[in-house]
Amino acid sequence: MSVSCVIAIAGASGSGKSLFTQTLIQEALGDGLDVRTLCEDHYYRDQSHLSMAQRQQTNYDHPQAFEHELLEQHLHQLKAGESIDYPQYCFNTHTRKPKTHAVEPAQIILVEGIMLLASPELLPLFDIKVFMDTPPDICLIRRIKRDMQERGRSLDSITEQYEATVKPMYHQFVEPSRFKADVVVTQGGENRIALDILKSHIQQLLNQ
Ligand SMILES: Nc1ncnc2c1ncn2[C@@H]1O[C@H](COP(=O)(O)OP(=O)(O)O)[C@@H](O)[C@H]1O
Numbered sequence: 127m128s129v130s131c132v133i134a135i136a137g138a139s140g141s142g143k144s145l146f147t148q149t150l151i152q153e154a155l156g157d158g159l160d161v162r163t164l165c166e167d168h169y170y171r172d173q174s175h176l177s178m179a180q181r182q183q184t185n186y187d188h189p190q191a192f193e194h195e196l197l198e199q200h201l202h203q204l205k206a207g208e209s210i211d212y213p214q215y216c217f218n219t220h221t222r223k224p225k226t227h228a229v230e231p232a233q234i235i236l237v238e239g240i241m242l243l244a245s246p247e248l249l250p251l252f253d254i255k256v257f258m259d260t261p262p263d264i265c266l267i268r269r270i271k272r273d274m275q276e277r278g279r280s281l282d283s284i285t286e287q288y289e290a291t292v293k294p295m296y297h298q299f300v301e302p303s304r305f306k307a308d309v310v311v312t313q314g315g316e317n318r319i320a321l322d323i324l325k326s327h328i329q330q331l332l333n334q
């Protein structure tokens with residue numbers, strides 16, 4: 127099956143991209159649609175050649191931290207009806223895992239990530255561009271909880287990284303990219319009206 131619709135869900139770390147994407151997937155699957163998801167995080171460049179101290183000093187909030195050329199190639203492949211070898215990333219070690227996952231083409235591909243709309247080479251590949259507009263203090267609170275529970279981080283390391291890179295890069299790259307979006311979603315991952323508007327537009331694109 128060839129892809130008919132590629133949707134980008136962008137926004138700050140902790141803005142609710144993953145929750146919004148998961149909700150959209152569940153509802154699209156419930157409607158009988160064929161959906162796959164890609165996470166930009168899995169395209170972080172491998173850091174296995176660096177020491178752990180160097181990995182911890184890396185700026186992960188700059189577009190160059192991602193192998194966007196591989197994501198671009200994968201989106202072209204999926205659009206052409208070819209399957210891809212989807213990389214897998216480990217936040218605890220800051221490295222790519224040795225194994226990839228096969229991802230088959232589908233009617234709908236949802237891609238979520240912080241820099242998707244800040245990367246001009248990716249923009250033409252998206253049929254719908256969404257930006258999650260969540261206040262920075264809420265994003266930070268969510269990130270602290272998630273990074274301590276799921277990404278093996280200490281409170282000190284989270285706050286240091288936030289001051290050093292996450293906050294300045296958000297203002298330099300992420301926040302200005304909201305103006306590239308077709309749809310700006312406030313109130314986070316559970317915005318019912320935004321979900322319904324997107325589902326309706328996806329149906330229109332698939333029926334064209
Ligand atoms: N509307 C919400 N209300 C409460 N918690 C939320 C909401 N949206 C997301 N979260 C939680 O905040 C954390 C970060 O959300 P997530 O969707 O992973 O953000 P992102 O993918 O943008 O980094 C997760 O633990 C998630 O469950």
Ligand SMILES: Nc1ccn([C@@H]2O[C@H](COP(=O)(O)O)[C@@H](O)[C@H]2O)c(=O)n1
Pocket residue numbers: 138139140167170186187216217219220221239240292
């Ligand atoms: N090794 C890494 C790689 C990335 N990060 C942080 O992840 C954030 C993006 O992921 P979200 O799921 O939160 O959107 C980004 O802000 C990076 O700072 C990291 O801490 N370590």
